[in-house]
Amino acid sequence: MNDMFQASYAWGNFSVLAVGIWAIVQRDSLDAIIMFLTGLLLTVLTDIIHISVVYPPNNYLTDVNRFSMGMAIFSLLLKPVSCYLVYRMYQERGGEYTFNIDPESSSDSHFAHNGVTCAGRDRNTYEPIDQQDASPQWPDSSKAAQQPY
Numbered sequence: 001m002n003d004m005f006q007a008s009y010a011w012g013n014f015s016v017l018a019v020g021i022w023a024i025v026q027r028d029s030l031d032a033i034i035m036f037l038t039g040l041l042l043t044v045l046t047d048i049i050h051i052s053v054v055y056p057p058n059n060y061l062t063d064v065n066r067f068s069m070g071m072a073i074f075s076l077l078l079k080p081v082s083c084y085l086v087y088r089m090y091q092e093r094g095g096e097y098t099f100n101i102d103p104e105s106s107s108d109s110h111f112a113h114n115g116v117t118c119a120g121r122d123r124n125t126y127e128p129i130d131q132q133d134a135s136p137q138w139p140d141s142s143k144a145a146q147q148p149y
Helices: 008-026 032-054 064-093
Strands: 110-113 116-119
Touching: 008 032, 008 064, 032 064
Parallel strands: none
Antiparallel strands: 110 116
């Protein structure tokens, strides 16, 4: 291994590669895809930091260092395309992530993950508790049915 990059660069990228292999093998797991996508996005940030910190001045660039930096930059340029393809794979497997910040249309927003839908600020499903004319949700305990003996 070249001494140009630290071991954290290799460990980060190889661990994301291992999670990617797990995501491909486990066809029914949405968690594996999410972990792979999160790892890819995280390594984009760490690769930028590694390349900017480690890049040597021009007079210290040997052919091996130039090739190593070129491949690291090429890998960094391909990662957004990989993130898009992994996100498409996530959608094909049934994953859906909808996030709406607009307060006007927040009654229509739902968050879904792994087939479980949770309502987020949907005021139509709430039962009002301050109105007296609303029918009670629970039966009146004073009119309990007689137990048959």
